[in-house]
Amino acid sequence: MSTHLVEQSPELPRVAVTFGDPAGIGPELVARLLADPKTRESADLVLLADEEELHSAGEDAGVDLDWARELLHPGPAPERPGGGFQRKAATAEGGRWALDRLRTGLDLARTGEVGAILFAPLNKSSLHLAGMTQSDELRWFEEELGVDSFTSELNVVPGLWTARVTSHVSIADVAAGITYERVTAAGRLLDRVLRGAGVDAPRIGVCALNPHAGENGHFGRHELDIITPAITGLREAGLDLSGPFPSDTIFLKARAGEFDGVLTMYHDQGQIAMKLMGFDGGVTIAGGLPIPICTPAHGTAFDLVGRGAANTGSVRNAFELAVRLARR
Structure with a gap:
């Protein structure tokens, strides 16, 4: 991983970004979002990923993300499975990877280092294979953050x-x-x-x-x-x-x-x-938590992985909403 964080601009909110389940279209969606110059102009980003994940995402999207390495969070990375992640399928390894990234985002939000979190699509089967006992990620967020309202x-x-x-x-x-x-x-x-x-x-x-x-x-x-x-x-x-x-x-x-x-x-x-x-433009927000957490309102779309056909409308809208909520 990169060894530093970019200094936060006093004018821009800081948003943590995860690539979601590595088996789905999340990495491609985030890569396409990062390739748009408007993304960097609207927020300071903290990418909760490693260089291998960033490289793979760029390949999925057909874009060059070398510049984005400076945005990678410098914290310790979870261990990758031997042979990499299985694509187009729900796996415990993919679920554990996604949950670890989200935990890092929550830690950054607790300490005020980020004002919002954007996560790419998750797969509930992967999350449950990874040991998540809650019915969905919102209930998982509640427990992680100690929210009882x-x-x-x-x-x-x-x-x-x-x-x-x-x-x-x-x-x-x-x-x-x-x-x-x-x-x-x-x-x-x-x-x-x-x-x-x-x-x-x-x-x-x-x-x-x-x-x-x-x-x-x-x-x-x-x-x-x-x-x-x-x-x-x-x-x-x-x-x-x-x-x-x-x-x-x-x-x-x-x-x-x-x-x-x-x-x-x-x-x-x-x-x-x-x-x-x-x-193609819907967004889901985890409402009632102490920090804004946004995600596209669709799933991992295993059938679209590697085809270059993933629509970025929802992830773009989710990012813009996360920026707006973080700013307020």
């Missing part, structure tokens, strides 16, 4: 943000996870993050859980007993929330510009709509 993945496409009350749980368990406290906490979190991203007075639409928003109790009472009272409480506290709206129409309102954010009740309720609206 409400957190939620937030998803962003240009002009619209979403947060969710429940996330990576079985559909059979969703209803039990919709409580007054969780709806309230998720609404406050989405409002707070939108303000932090520069939206002065966020307008948030809230999804119903049941079809037709429950039809006044005929299809379930979550809307009457939990969601509406939570919305009322948040409005009384000065937040601009409205709903609950049926989930099959709320995103029509959002696309028309009526909302800055949408609060959904479960994972696919928002993700299906958001990926249809902007799959």
